[in-house]
Amino acid sequence: MSWHLGRLCGFDLETTGVDVENDRIVTACVVQCGGGHPVQSATWMADPGVEIPEGAAAVHGITTERARSEGRPAAEVVEQVVAALAECVLAGQPVVAMNASFDPTIVDREARRYGVQPLTDIVGDGLRVVDPRVLDKAVDKFRRGGRKLEDLCRHYEVALDGAHSADADAIAACRVAWRIASREPRIGGASLEQLHGWQVEWARQQAESLADYFRRTPGKEHQADGVRTEWPLIPQQRGSEVRP
Template sequence: MTTWHRNPLIGFDLETTGTDPETSRIVTGSVVRYGGGQPTAGRSWVVDPGVDIPAEAAAVHGWTTEAARSAGRPAAEAVPQIVTLLAEEAWQGRPLVIMNAPFDLTLLDREACRHGVAPLVDRVKPYVIDPLVLDKRVNRYRRGGRTLTDLCRHYVVQLDEAHTAQADAVAACAITWKLANRHRWLTRMELGELHEQQVQWAREQAEGLRDYFARTPGKEELAASVRLDWPLIPAPRTGVSDA
């Protein structure tokens, strides 16, 4: 029997205007198909977010406001294309591999609502695999950071162009494959079961972080900002602020 990690994985990554998924906008995005015995392929977008890109965000991903306006397509055009492609892959039963999934999926959800597009989760219930959640599960007590770059270093995954959406999406898939290959018990679960297990694991991990903040002098106020939702922070379907 072929396990899920031997079939195609669909990597998804966004580079954005900020770190708040409720208000940040997409600057670049990429959806890649990785593995399954086929060459890696995908589609990428440069997006004019319709707002200024802060200097601190541009310093991370390299896209200034002027560059995005010049090279990017309007968000109202790009967002439905991204959502539709992800929905098509999810309908085929392929898992969406997303590093720190609540950020990217929540931001995409808010962008969809902002532009009058049916959100992904209103079209299909995708199976999501988050290498950050998996790594914390199998290496709970490992010291050091757990950014994508950190995980690439730990799992010996090449990442030549960090903070480009396509490179990051491919790297997330490669990390996931190595995690599954190293911890075979993960591959004995069906995708639906693995998804539901991650809901529980992510909640436990977030609760642990919240408790750490609450008992650490100087960090107590951070506890209230820890969200327990995975893989998406839900929002009312009454509309999203344009702020």
């Protein structure tokens, strides 16, 4: 059976920012969908233990005050998110995550921050990730327009209710991945191992293309050095310590 016709594990975070080494989880969702079974969704709100910048709160709607009053301890949330992901991976489900080098890396750093066993230590080389953004750019490289989740949902005619909430984004990412696999026989017909390997290479090529664009664009040259080519997990930099 084609991978997209089986069970999918959608995964999404909303965070305090976009720095994978230092920013923190605010909300998280791990959702299991497809395969002819009912949707199962687990969501969390964490008290990240740091201030949530106004810019981040404007995106996902969670202020520092709300996280402190309604959120659970960050270490507890991280442990449960890792456990939920591990359960899905060990059951053979691909983890579907939009712009996947971000969310798995944030979870990895948060796990190390709180002394939780990282996902990759639990599942070994069994992690298989599907990134709708990488797939879309690979199959439709020259299409004009944005490539954010909202853009892909419009293009692939997928409903997105409540954008920038972790649960809505996780389910929408699964639907977009399903649409791409349904339309593209090479994607839908690949094994998860094949597809994961292809995405590693596609993500590298896409990142290198972006860095080259920055180098050639006046005023954006400085952004080129910040582009990372690793996917789906950015290795921790040598000499870099996870801050408590």
